[in-house]
Amino acid sequence: MPANAVGANSLSDITCPTVGSCVAVGDYRDANLNLDGQIETLADGTWTAIEAPVPGDVPTTGSFGVSFNGVTCPAPGSCVAVGAFNNFAVTPFQTQLFVDSLSDGTWTATDVPLPENASVSYYDSDEWNGLACPVLGSCVAIGQYVDTSGQTDGLVETLSDGTWSASEAPVPPSTATSQDLSLDSIACPGAGSCAAIGEYWTVTDGLEGPGEGVIETLSGGVWTDTVAPVPANASGATVGDLLSLQGVACGAAGSCIVVGDYLDTTGQTDGLIETQSDGTWSAAQAPLSGDASDRPSDLQALSCPAAGSCTAVGSVMPTTTAGRC
Numbered sequence: 001m002p003a004n005a006v007g008a009n010s011l012s013d014i015t016c017p018t019v020g021s022c023v024a025v026g027d028y029r030d031a032n033l034n035l036d037g038q039i040e041t042l043a044d045g046t047w048t049a050i051e052a053p054v055p056g057d058v059p060t061t062g063s064f065g066v067s068f069n070g071v072t073c074p075a076p077g078s079c080v081a082v083g084a085f086n087n088f089a090v091t092p093f094q095t096q097l098f099v100d101s102l103s104d105g106t107w108t109a110t111d112v113p114l115p116e117n118a119s120v121s122y123y124d125s126d127e128w129n130g131l132a133c134p135v136l137g138s139c140v141a142i143g144q145y146v147d148t149s150g151q152t153d154g155l156v157e158t159l160s161d162g163t164w165s166a167s168e169a170p171v172p173p174s175t176a177t178s179q180d181l182s183l184d185s186i187a188c189p190g191a192g193s194c195a196a197i198g199e200y201w202t203v204t205d206g207l208e209g210p211g212e213g214v215i216e217t218l219s220g221g222v223w224t225d226t227v228a229p230v231p232a233n234a235s236g237a238t239v240g241d242l243l244s245l246q247g248v249a250c251g252a253a254g255s256c257i258v259v260g261d262y263l264d265t266t267g268q269t270d271g272l273i274e275t276q277s278d279g280t281w282s283a284a285q286a287p288l289s290g291d292a293s294d295r296p297s298d299l300q301a302l303s304c305p306a307a308g309s310c311t312a313v314g315s316v317m318p319t320t321t322a323g324r325c
Helices: none
Strands: 007-018 020-031 035-043 046-051 063-077 078-087 094-103 106-111 127-135 138-146 152-159 163-168 177-188 193-204 212-219 220-229 241-250 255-265 269-275 280-285 296-306 307-315
Touching: 007 035, 020 063, 020 078, 063 127, 063 138, 078 127, 094 127, 094 152, 094 177, 127 193, 127 241, 152 193, 177 212, 177 255, 193 241, 212 241, 212 255, 241 269, 241 307, 255 307, 269 307
Parallel strands: 007 063, 035 063, 127 177, 152 177, 177 241, 241 296, 269 296
Antiparallel strands: 007 020, 020 035, 035 046, 063 078, 078 094, 094 106, 127 138, 138 152, 138 177, 152 163, 177 193, 193 212, 212 220, 241 255, 255 269, 255 296, 269 280, 296 307
16 A cells, blocks of 8 residues: 555556556545545556545645546556545535546646536536546546536546547437436547447426436547437336446447346346447347346446457346246
8 A cells, every 4th residue: 555554445446558567546544534546556566556646726634535436558657547536624525526647657637627517516426437548648538517507417528639628428309407417438449439328317397207328429529429229128118217228348430339238028127238330329138048038137247359249247137937046
């Protein structure tokens, strides 16, 4: 652990750009019982730890906590980590999003902007949920923030030419009085080509409707949104909270897969596979072995090392049928 640590440390993410070269991020408790960010680096067979830097304008006295939601290294010695500084000394507490970058052997912290409609009253709701850096100098981080109307919007932060810029993620068209959107995971097979997944809710006459899955796609410098399609055997209730998108991976630009689960017409939860082809998303039920075809299932994560080649993992829920458990 870093030299000023007194215990209670944890790691939240790791990346290994080459064999024997890894970086992990997390947090630890210091002597003042605050949570500091930590960066662990593997080189020449040895792990070393440092306290993660934070932007110079954050208050490092009083009660605070630093957390990291992702780290990636597009090349050895070049890394990016997305962090949040939570200031608990004010009520309600405020969260300041920042980025730590490794270059020439030194980690530096940078404030990131928020979209113009971001509210200063809800900073405790701003958060990171995903990060992708397909090549050096090109990164996209996603999450959520609260705007001046109190609505939760999808957050997209883009690194280009050494500068981070912020934008609001688009939402599907709706006649609702407001829409809440959160982006949860992202994959970018190349610079300027990404797919992100999330969930959005509509609010009409003060009542929040059920959530729906959404897929955001970056192509040609423009983000477009798609309501996640469902297989033919999906229940009509699936347009509610009964559809969940869990993971996204892209083997190449324009070739992405999303996995999750949905409710079918029998009331059973099935694994979901969403496939991108020629700019269009289609949905299918995930296959199962014969003896598991009548049991609830889901898919939770996947990897696609090349276009058309993917592996997804999930679970099959135990049930009692015909004396079998």
